[in-house]
Amino acid sequence: MDFLESRVNFLTDEINHHNYKYYVLDEPTVPDSEYDKLFHELKNIELEHPSYARPDSPTQRVGGQVKDGFKEVKHNTPMLSLNNSFPHSVDNDLKKLTDDENEIFCCEPKLDGLACSLVYVNGILTNAATRGDGEVGEDILANVKTIKNVPLKLYNTVPEILEVRGEIVMPKAKFEAYNEKQRELGKPALKNPRNGAAGSVRQLDPAVTASRPLAFYAYGIVKSGDGASINKSHYEGLRYLHSLRFEISSFVRQVKGPKQVKEYIDAIEKRRDAIPYEIDGVVVKIDSVDRQEELGYVMRAPNWAFSYKYPATEELTTLEAVDYQVGRTGAICPVARLRPVDIGGVTVSNATLHNEGEIRRLGLMIGDQVSVRRAQEVIPQVCSVNLSARPDDAQPIIFPTTCPACNSPLEKPEDEAVWRCTGGxxxxxxxxxxxxxxxxxxxxxxxxxxxxxxxxxxxxxxxxxxxxxxxxxxxxxxxxxxxxxxxxxxxxxxxxxxxxxxxxxxxxxxxxxxxxxxxxxxxxxxxxxxxxxxxxxxxxxxxxxxxxxxxxxxxxxxxxxxxxxxxxxxxxxxxxxxEPITEITDSGIKGQSFVVTGSFSIVPRKDIEAAIRNAGGNVLGSVSAKTHVLIVGEKAGSKLEKARKLVNAGIPILIFNEKDGIDFLSSNAVEI
Ligand SMILES: [Zn+2]
Structure with missing residues (x-):
């Protein structure tokens, strides 16, 4: 066996192990950047020497194994992965897509969560499955139903079977708040938002999933059974999904030509911190569905799209020492002093360890190799330790018994996780x-x-x-x-x-x-x-x-x-x-534009309009492509006609009669 062959064996076993830990147990062992390096090395050797590739090579798979306890679901249409693009290759990758400077692209942030397929039969959510290995996923319907922004029923006329794909994520702020609470209670924290999303969805008890702050962002429609496309372009498809009340990333843009694609990639990277959910890159697609069909697929990946990867947010380094800081409530916070490491362009040399319990939970010792995560706007944190790389001279971490600032004794109530200075x-x-x-x-x-x-x-x-x-x-x-x-x-x-x-x-x-x-x-x-x-x-x-x-x-x-x-x-x-506090109601129609027309018999028109405004919706006088919802009473005239024309032209406007309109508003928490 030559060196390359034994390297292939090593990489295959190593990556399969990481896959299992990551996808099945939700316990990542190495940062993504490290995993990607191994994966690419294996993929490249296999390309050069196909005979070395083992039948269980992780490069043959798109994702993880189905965990015991969840039913398997075969995807009607496989859930494929996109080819990756990087700063050094993006020009080439764009050229492979098109030479046309006027080509329309649809660009969107690549959400870092758990990919999921939702199937609606006659408008009712009937199936939900993870990607799994791309062919077969896990049945997670009961858990997905607990995600607040997943529509359980679709308003509007929809095909008999509609499959929607998207990403389940844990928004960054909610992830941080959840972890803060867990740590206060001395309970284990989630490692990162993606893990939080994946782990929450894979709970055997849907009640646990329901208690986690998850959100679903739709990013695609699978063509309906007869092969007819619902939409002429990807962007139009997203607008259609939006009209069905799916949440779509508000950063999706249609752009013209490769130059604007690159501008979009730069702009999103600059705004990465401000995006409310974790992203790991940008997805670039040829927008026209006809053009997509022309370009087709190569090696199980679409030839009309790629995902551009941003720098990693997690890296490995060494824990050199632990210091202790005193917080405003006297809480003693252990701080990891690290061998400086570049994480996504920023040098990190300190990270929080939160409290003594966290150190125990990680099983951390000084000298250990640790994985450090730098989330935007948040202090970097040590999220796991690589126990197999522990050096022989690793030192135990000895938590202090007195305040490092005033020397008063520390105390910790039994049911809390944090030691505090008693100095007051x-x-x-x-x-x-x-x-x-x-x-x-x-x-x-x-x-x-x-x-x-x-x-x-x-x-x-x-x-x-x-x-x-x-x-x-x-x-x-x-x-x-x-x-x-x-x-x-x-x-x-x-x-x-x-x-x-x-x-x-x-x-x-x-x-x-x-x-x-x-x-x-x-x-x-x-x-x-x-x-x-x-x-x-x-x-x-x-x-x-x-x-x-x-x-x-x-x-x-x-x-x-x-x-x-x-x-x-x-x-x-x-x-x-x-200023005195005024009531803020949080309805589902905030920011949506309504037109109300005709004469009404159940609720006066002006009351309907007032209710919409109070709930944060806009009431407009005329129908246009910007209208989201039209509610019509008796004797509705030209506005209804115009809306129907727009709908026929592909503009997704919801049209309701009085009774359905009131039902719709009520189901969106609008008080009438
Ligand atoms: Zn003190």
Missing amino acids: LICDAQRIEGLIHFVSRKAMNIGGVGEKLVAALFDKRLIETFADLFTLAPQDLMPLDGMALKSAEKTIKSISDAKVTTLPRFLFALGIRGVGEGSSRDLANHFKTLDAIMNATHDELVEAPDIGPITASSIRAFFSNEGNTQVVQRLLDAGVTW
């Missing part, structure tokens, strides 16, 4: 962190006042509580390093400007333990006023959405402390203020 007000680290939190962007958002300035002001005892910030004068700031009169005045003005805020921001800024951004919003919406929250009993607090008994106790404890209520009063006296 004598612990300067806690007080400085509290002040830094107060001024931070998501709290009071005081521009120009950062960590350094807060620490310097605290050092000079110019600020000891939040309220002291609002009594500062430019002269107080000037003795500090590098502060000229002009910048001191500017800083004071920005502190003063921040007095006009919102109740949720104010609550969040106070730094009450357990009250994050989300719970601050919930509290504000539920109680409406600060007084009501300060005076709420434990039982009343628990009635607010998402406030549990632990958080309720911590809110009670905070406002029962006279020092805290004095600071709150001083802040209000200093002029901190906000």
Whole structure:
């Protein structure tokens, strides 16, 4: 056996093992970048030496094995993978698609979740399956039905059988919030949003899936049984799906020519942080369905599309040491000091380890090879450890017993995951962190006042509580390093400007333990006023959405402390203020455009229109291609005719009579 052949054997076994861990057990062992490297090496050797390829080579498969416990489902049309494109090959890959500068492409972000096929029979969701190996997937219907934005029934006339493909994802913000809660409870966190989505969908108990914040984004229609295409272009197909109330990525664009494709790729990469779900690249497709058919398929991959890969967000490196930081609530946070590693163009040398339990759960030792994930806008984190690469001289991690800042003993209630400093007000680290939190962007958002300035002001005892910030004068700031009169005045003005805020921001800024951004919003919406929250009993607090008994106790404890209520009063006296809270209803028709026409017998037309506006919909006077829904009463005239013409021309407008229109609005949580 020569070297290449034994290398093929090694790679085949290695990748199959990673596949099993990843797809079946949802326990990734190596970062994607590492996996991709192995996969490409194997694929290249097999291309050169086809006789070495083993029958169980992972390159023959598109995905993972069906896990025991889920029924197998054979896909009517195989779920294929796209060819990958990279920065060095994108020009060539575009050229392979077309030479035509006027070719229309449809570009969309490539969501990083779990690919899924939904089959609707007579408009009812009847089957849902994972990709599996592309030919056979897992039946996940019961679990998919729990995903809030998957339509269980389609309004509108649809083919007898309609297969919709898309990606199940866990939106980034919800993933972070979910993990934060898990860690607070000392429970295992999800490794990354993609894993969160895959693991949640593969729960044997659909109730567990239902408790996870998942979303489905549709990205394609499979041609109906008779081979007739529903749509003339991919983009039109997506618009059609949108009209059926599927969620479509709002970043999908039709562009003209290879140059605009590359501009799109760059633009999305720049906005990657702002996209609410994890993406790992961009999908580029020839838009015209006729052209797609001309180009056809090669080696089980469409010849009219590719996926462009962005740099990885996870890499391997070495854990060199662990330091401990004191948070604003006294929480001791272990921080991993790493051998610097480039993750998607950013050098990462520190990552959070969250708490002692997380270190134990990972089974981490100093010297270990770890996988580090850099999610956008979030502190990098160690998400797994490669135990098989542990060096002989790996050292255990010894968690401290006293506060690294004030030396007070640490304590940890049995049912919590976090050790805390018992120093309270004598612990300067806690007080400085509290002040830094107060001024931070998501709290009071005081521009120009950062960590350094807060620490310097605290050092000079110019600020000891939040309220002291609002009594500062430019002269107080000037003795500090590098502060000229002009910048001191500017800083004071920005502190003063921040007095006009919102109740949720104010609550969040106070730094009450357990009250994050989300719970601050919930509290504000539920109680409406600060007084009501300060005076709420434990039982009343628990009635607010998402406030549990632990958080309720911590809110009670905070406002029962006279020092805290004095600071709150001083802040209000200093002029901190906000607009009163008004009710926000979250309906399913937000941003959709409606036309209501004709005479109505069940509900007066103006009441229907008012209900639509109150729920965030737009009511327009005339029908156009931008109309989403037309509701017609008796004697509807030219508007109905025009809408029918547009529908015949392929513009997806939903048309309802009065009764169906009211049903439709009610089913979208619009109150009439
Ligand atoms: Zn301390």
